[in-house]
Amino acid sequence: MSAAEQTIREQLGRFVPEDLGVSLDQAGAEIGIQTSSDTVTASVTLGYPCAGVESQLQSQMRAHLDALLEGREFILVLKSQVAAHRTQSDMPALDQVANVIAVASGKGGVGKSTTAVNLALALQAEGARVGLLDADVFGPSQPLMLGKPDGTRPEVLDGKTFVPVDAYGLQTMSMGYLTTQQTPVVWRGPKASGALVQMMEQTRWQQLDYLLVDLPPGTGDIQLTLAQKIPVAGAVVITTPQDIALLDAIKGVEMFRKVDIRVLGIVENMAVHICSECGHQEHVFGQGGGERMAQDYDTEVLAALPLSLKIREQADSGKPVVAACPDSEEAALYRKAARRMAARLSLTSKGKRAFPKVTQH
Structure with missing residues (x-):
């Protein structure tokens, strides 16, 4: 690398992507620079997926390097390489799963x-x-x-291994695939906890960067089982701005802290109601509670989502808004939250990514 290329590389290393919150050098991003008389080409490898902001990052990096470009075209080759990250007790990683992220809430009804x-x-x-x-x-x-x-059922291999059900390209597993909508599960806590471990460990996941675990509300048996027996890399807590919801969300954050699971951030649902007729904004359930809680617990608000009829209708109809309305404002907020969550995880200590060879049956 020439001296001029090294100067450009050092300047680019100081660039701070909005979702990451620290400089590329601080995040350990891989950066390569190649120059010619007409172009400056930068290859940047980040530790989290960010395809949705590639053009935005290119514009921002170009502006950041403007004085050094000297009129040359700036080309960005952006890549992401998701690493496995250490769990609460450095448990061995699940086969084919790099990072397990728990999605939790202190109470029900918060989305x-x-x-x-x-x-x-x-x-x-x-x-x-x-x-x-x-x-x-x-x-x-x-x-x-x-x-x-x-009545949707997962395929079973060898009488003991579930094949995850494909849904919008996601690999999914649920007790709902093993029962009917009218069948209540009447179990004591230990049996329910055992079902969680079985679904987690006996599902044949395929090379996942992230496995999101939608936990039941509260801080009971299933949450404790997850913390003790599953290698969780981080957690996200969902709340609304309402004081009573925040009280329960704090309990959720404290639970993860006690079992040494890092809270990657908070998602504040129903943060504001926007009138569909006049655009007036009203904070029906209060304001600023998520930010205060994030400051108290050294985390951040990943997104503040509006009280949206579209989000509710799409979920109830089996077409989540990110899949059904990918260009909507609501989908953009979810994607921003997802990038920030993954970026925050990328700054934690790395673990071992265990992807052994899978035998086809």
């Missing part, structure tokens, strides 16, 4: 499952391979949100 499915689809839209595990054994909702008809 956790809707957020989980849209975050999963958003990560996929950004370029990652993604799975979604519905860990709400007693009230599974993901099959309905993913548009899977009642």
Whole structure:
């Protein structure tokens, strides 16, 4: 690398992507520079998927390097390489799964499952391979949100291994695939916890960058089982701005802290109501609670989502908004939240990515 290329490389290393929050050098990004009389080509490899902002990053990096370009064309070759990250007790990674991310809430009714499915689809839209595990054994909702008809069953290999059900390109598993919508699961806690471990470990996931686990609300048996027996790399807590929801969300954050699972961020649902007639904005459930909680617990608000009829209708119809309306403002907010979540995870300590050879049957 010439002295001129080294100067450009050092300047680019100081660039801070919005979703990452630290410089490329601080994040350990791989940067290469090649120059000619007409062009400056930069190859940048980030640790999180970000396909949706490639053109934006190219414009921002060009502006950042403007004084050094001397009128030459700037070309950005952007890549992402998702690494496995250390878990709460450095447990061995699951076969074929690099990172397990728990999606939790302190109470029900805050839009956790809707957020989980849209975050999963958003990560996929950004370029990652993604799975979604519905860990709400007693009230599974993901099959309905993913548009899977009642009676959908996973293929079983060797009488003991589930093949994940494909939904919008996601690899999915849920207790809802093993029962019917009218069949209640009447189990005590230990049996429900055992079902979670079985679904997690006996599903044949295929080379996932991220497996999102949609937890039931609260801080009970299933959450404790996840923390003790599953290698969780990070967690996201869902809340609304309402004081009572925030109180329960704080309990969720404290639970993850006690079991040494890093909270990657908070998603604040129903943050504002926007009148469809006049555009007036009203904070129906309060304002600023998520930001205050994030500051108190050294995390960040990944997104503040509006009280949106579209989000609710699309989820109920089995067509999550990120898949059904990819160009909508709501989908853009989910994709921003997904990039920030993955970027924050990329800054944590790396673990071992275990992708052994899979025997085809």
